[in-house]
Structure formats: structure tokens, C-alpha cells
Amino acid sequence: MTLAQKPGAGSWTQAYPELGTGPVSYEDSISPEFFEAEREAIFRRCWLNLGRVEQVPRVGSYFTRELAVANTSIIVVRGQDRKIRAFHNLCRHRGNKLVWTDYPGVEERGTCQQFACKYHGWRYGLDGKLNFIQQEQEFFDVNKADYGLVEVNCDIWEGFIFVNLSKTPVQPLREFLGEMAWGIEGYPFHKFTQVFRYRAEVKANWKLFMDAFQEFYHAPVLHKKQSATPEAAQALYEMGYHGLWYQLFGPHRMVSSMGRYRAPADEEPVKPIDRLTRSGLFGPWDEPDLGMAELPRGLNPARSPMWGLDSFQFFPNFTILIWKPNWYLTYHYWPLSADSHLFEGTLYFVPPRNAAERLAQETAAVTFKEFALQDGNTLEATHTMLKSRVVDKFLLCDQEILCRHLHKAVQDWVSGYYGGEGLPAGRVWSRTAPSSQAR
Amino acid sequence: MAHQLLPDEFADLESFAPHWVLRTERERYAKRLASSMEQMQAFYDAAFPRARAAVNYLNQFELDNLPEQARNLLYLLFSLVMVSFPVEVWKQPHVPDAGAAYLDLVEEPGP
Numbered sequence: 001m002t003l004a005q006k007p008g009a010g011s012w013t014q015a016y017p018e019l020g021t022g023p024v025s026y027e028d029s030i031s032p033e034f035f036e037a038e039r040e041a042i043f044r045r046c047w048l049n050l051g052r053v054e055q056v057p058r059v060g061s062y063f064t065r066e067l068a069v070a071n072t073s074i075i076v077v078r079g080q081d082r083k084i085r086a087f088h089n090l091c092r093h094r095g096n097k098l099v100w101t102d103y104p105g106v107e108e109r110g111t112c113q114q115f116a117c118k119y120h121g122w123r124y125g126l127d128g129k130l131n132f133i134q135q136e137q138e139f140f141d142v143n144k145a146d147y148g149l150v151e152v153n154c155d156i157w158e159g160f161i162f163v164n165l166s167k168t169p170v171q172p173l174r175e176f177l178g179e180m181a182w183g184i185e186g187y188p189f190h191k192f193t194q195v196f197r198y199r200a201e202v203k204a205n206w207k208l209f210m211d212a213f214q215e216f217y218h219a220p221v222l223h224k225k226q227s228a229t230p231e232a233a234q235a236l237y238e239m240g241y242h243g244l245w246y247q248l249f250g251p252h253r254m255v256s257s258m259g260r261y262r263a264p265a266d267e268e269p270v271k272p273i274d275r276l277t278r279s280g281l282f283g284p285w286d287e288p289d290l291g292m293a294e295l296p297r298g299l300n301p302a303r304s305p306m307w308g309l310d311s312f313q314f315f316p317n318f319t320i321l322i323w324k325p326n327w328y329l330t331y332h333y334w335p336l337s338a339d340s341h342l343f344e345g346t347l348y349f350v351p352p353r354n355a356a357e358r359l360a361q362e363t364a365a366v367t368f369k370e371f372a373l374q375d376g377n378t379l380e381a382t383h384t385m386l387k388s389r390v391v392d393k394f395l396l397c398d399q400e401i402l403c404r405h406l407h408k409a410v411q412d413w414v415s416g417y418y419g420g421e422g423l424p425a426g427r428v429w430s431r432t433a434p435s436s437q438a439r
Numbered sequence: 440m441a442h443q444l445l446p447d448e449f450a451d452l453e454s455f456a457p458h459w460v461l462r463t464e465r466e467r468y469a470k471r472l473a474s475s476m477e478q479m480q481a482f483y484d485a486a487f488p489r490a491r492a493a494v495n496y497l498n499q500f501e502l503d504n505l506p507e508q509a510r511n512l513l514y515l516l517f518s519l520v521m522v523s524f525p526v527e528v529w530k531q532p533h534v535p536d537a538g539a540a541y542l543d544l545v546e547e548p549g550p
């Protein structure tokens with residue numbers, strides 16, 4: 001078995017000297033002060049993906065997203081002009097949350113002609129304009145044009161809806177997403193309208209779950225029991241994990257991996273349900289026709305015949321993972337506190353044409369959950385022990401280059417925003433644990 | 440039979456239908472956690488050998504226009520997928536090392 005070719009520098013990590021190779025501290029994942037800094041420096045300034053255009057198919061289609069990390073709630077809505085806009089979910093009269101039913105913290109979706117506030121009945125158009133004030137004559141010199149919903153910068157890339165909470169974003173969306181995104185433009189994301197959306201609150205810092213899904217070094221070990229036979233598990237374990245390709249793009253990063261590049265042969269050991277439904281962790285064995293002459297150039301960068309998947313990590317908290325058998329998934333990690341976040345894993349398939357194809361998708365979705373549950377629980381175990389602060393230097397191998405890079409990118413954004421050296425609280429952050437510190 | 444859930448061709452699985460014809464993943468996952476391994480093994484042993492015939496039967500219909508009994512049969516197959524990990528791999532109802540972790544399917548496609 002030939003393993004992946006590493007770059008000339010000798011390792012993936014050393015191809016990026018600014019990363020270093022030393023032990024790292026995870027203080028950035030346990031400190032409440034650092035979390036407050038991330039809110040301001042990152043989540044209020046970066047483009048954040050809230051979903052896809054298929055979620056607002058018609059004029060008046062809307063959904064709300066609770067952005068605890070920015071202490072706000074956002075309405076995304078398609079207007080009369082079919083344009084998609086985003087607004088803070090806040091009534092201009094006396095500040096009631098505009099769109100909600102029964103429980104203010106629960107996200108909503110639906111279709112409407114206008115938004116009416118529950119409290120005193122003010123009404124807003126799909127374009128955010130204030131259209132109606134109950135007993136308007138009782139007010140004093142109101143110009144309704146001055147009291148529309150507060151709009152949020154909103155832009156679309158390849159059907160993905162992004163918002164940016166800063167008044168004037170540092171960069172336009174496509175420039176922010178950069179070269180990594182440009183490399184997968186043209187992938188027919190819009191054809192994958194069959195959606196499974198998973199969600200969980202995870203008691204671990206958001207970056208720790210990103211780390212769990214941006215290295216596969218853990219896969220032959222943590223997921224060992226999931227193999228079809230003990231022999232298969234042992235073989236994978238002994239081979240270890242070797243990424244086909246790693247690449248960093250500014251604050252974004254990707255890994256390309258081997259995987260199921262063809263349907264298993266009859267004699268290969270696979271789980272009976274996988275063979276029955278022709279599906280499994282890597283998705284349905286029989287890939288739908290996407291009508292694409294060739295893949296976008298950013299996919300399978302190693303041009304490997306054994307290519308199985310590419311995982312693109314967009315800064316700060318959004319992943320697109322494209323599988324060789326023509327489906328994809330996204331991850332979102334929405335921080336709630338230094339110690340917890342909301343994880344969303346969404347699987348996107350081409351609509352099935354018959355029961356066999358539908359059943360194959362069910363197997364893929366169920367299998368995804370079995371794996372993700374193992375990953376998620378490990379994180380709680382990790383987070384609680386990091387919080388002990390017994391150790392502050394941890395080793396990362398070459399297959400964990402993306403973990404190293406995420407923490408550096410986050411810290412760079414934070415220190416860049418707060419002027420280089422320190423945070424408001426006065427603490428200095430360095431990616432590499434200070435070597436003088438004896439433990 | 441008073442009210443038959445499955446098509447005549449799959450009458451042999453009818454006794455499992457009241458337990459395993461479940462419309463949402465949330466119900467199927469809850470049923471799995473609430474079942475004993477003996478119950479899941481019995482269902483698996485009965486349904487697995489019939490699954491290929493069931494898929495062939497279902498494939499004659501348009502997916503978004505399944506007759507009610509056919510749709511129930513598909514839900515039964517979804518449950519077969521749901522119990523497959525406990526039966527084939529874990530030998531226990533819940534995912535090992537997953538503790539109290541949960542993952543809710545908040546949006547799922549129809550059958």
C-alpha cells in the first residue's frame with residue numbers, strides 16, 4: 001500500500017514554518033476571557049454561514065437563527081424582489097423579539113407576507129421596512145422610514161447564505177472565503193436537496209469539536225469497534241492514518257483523504273446491513289450522476305485514484321465535506337460559552353429515485369450518527385480534563401496539522417484585533433506553551 | 440386481519456410491525472434504546488432475510504406516492520437499519536463510549 005507523498009519540506013506541518021512543531025497549549029479552549037475575546041474579534045467580524053438558499057425557496061420564506069455567540073437572533077428572509085436579506089430579530093418599538101412562537105429561544109421557519117410583532121402589532125415588510133404602527137397618531141413625529149428592522153450584511157456563495165455582523169465587513173464574502181472556496185466553485189451543491197439535519201449541545205469548547213473532525217488520526221483507534229471484523233479493525237489500526245493532502249489558505253484549511261473510492265468487492269468484509277443496503281459511512285455505494293464532466297479543480301488535490309473525501313474548514317466555524325460518491329455534509333460549531341457549543345451536522349443527498357436509494361441514504365445517515373456520538377462524547381472527556389490545567393503542553397503530530405492551524409488562526413485574529421500583544425484582560429496568548437514554565 | 444399494517448406479501452413480518460413501523464428517526468432511536476438485545480435480534484433475524492424482497496417490492500412504486508402499507512414496510516426497513524449497529528457491531532443497544540452524548544435529527548426527509 002503506497003502512502004501519501006509528503007511535501008518537499010519533509011512534513012505537511014514544516015511546509016508552513018509559521019506553524020512551528022512544538023507542543024501547544026489549549027488555554028484558548030478553556031479560558032472564559034479568551035472566549036469573550038473570540039466573540040468580538042471573530043464572531044462579530046467574520047462571515048458566518050447560516051444555511052442554504054433552498055431553505056428560503058419562495059418569496060416570504062424565512063428562518064431564524066439564534067446566534068448566542070453574538071447575543072442576537074437573526075431572521076433570514078426572501079423578499080418580493082426574490083433577494084435574500086438578513087435582519088436582527090428585534091422589533092424597533094420596544095425591543096421585543098419579532099419572530100418566535102411559544103418559546104423565544106426556539107428557532108422558527110415558515111412563509112409569511114410580513115412580520116407582525118406580538119406585543120403591540122407593529123408590522124414590517126419582507127424588506128425590513130416598517131409598514132404599520134398601531135395607533136400611529138399617538139406617537140410623536142415618527143418617520144417610519146427611520147425605524148425599519150436592523151439589517152445585517154448578507155451575501156451568498158454557491159447557494160450558502162452568509163451573514164457578517166460588523167457594520168462594514170473587512171472583506172467582501174468571496175474574498176474572505178478565498179482561494180480554497182474558489183477551488184470548489186461549480187460543484188452542484190444545489191442538486192442535493194435531500195437533507196438530514198442533526199443537532200446536539202456539546203459540553204466542550206467549539207474548537208475541540210472542530211479538531212475532532214479535522215484530523216482522522218483518531219479514526220482507526222476511536223472507531224475501531226465499528227469495523228466489520230476484528231481483522232479489518234486490526235489492519236486499519238496497524239496502518240494508521242495518512243492524509244492524502246493538507247493545505248492551508250489564510251485562516252481556512254483542508255484535508256484530502258482516501259476512502260471508499262469504489263463499491264466493495266463481494267469478498268471484502270463489510271457489515272451485513274451495508275451490503276444489503278449498498279451504503280455505509282462513506283455514503284451510498286451507487287453514486288448519483290451529477291452531470292459533471294469533471295470535478296472542480298480544488299477537489300482531490302493529490303489527484304489520487306484512491307481519493308475518498310475532502311474536508312474544507314472555513315474560518316471560523318463552518319465545514320463542507322465532499323464525498324467521492326457524490327454527496328456532501330456540513331458541520332457548524334456555534335459557541336455557547338467557553339465550555340459548550342451547539343453542533344450541527346447536515347447531510348445532503350441527491351433526492352432518491354426509489355426505495356432502494358432512499359434506504360441507502362438512511363444507512364449513511366444512521367452510520368454518521370453512530371460515529372458522531374463517539375466523537376462528541378470523547379470531547380466532553382477531553383474538555384473536562386483540559387480544564388484541570390494540570391498540563392498545558394500537548395503534542396500534535398503531522399496528521400494533526402489542521403488542529404495546529406485552527407488554534408493559531410483563532411489566536412492570530414484575536415491578537416490582531418486587540419493590537420497584537422494581549423487581550424483586554426491583559427493576558428498574553430501564545431500558541432506554543434512557554435517552555436520555561438515547569439510543571 | 441382487522442387492520443393490517445404491511446402488504447400481504449410480507450404478512451410474515453406483521454407481528455413486528457406494531458413495534459417497528461415508526462415514522463421518525465427520533466422514535467426509532469428511542470425504541471432501540473428501550474429494547475433488549477433479544478427483542479432486536481429477533482426482529483433483525485426475521486426482517487433481514489426478507490429485506491431484499493421488500494426493497495424489490497417497494498421499487499415498483501414511486502417513492503413519493505407509496506401506498507400506506509408499502510410506506511409502513513419502508514419504515515420497517517428503516518428500523519432494521521436502526522437496529523443493525525446494536526445487533527451487528529455493538530452487541531448492546533447504545534453506542535459504546537457515547538455516554539450521555541445525544542444527537543437529534545431535527546430535520547429529516549420523508550420516506
Ligand code: FES
Pocket residue numbers: 091092093094095096117118119120121122
Ligand atoms: S415591541 Fe414590537 S410592537 Fe411594541
Ligand SMILES: [Fe+2]
Pocket residue numbers: 212218219222223371375
Ligand atoms: Fe471520528
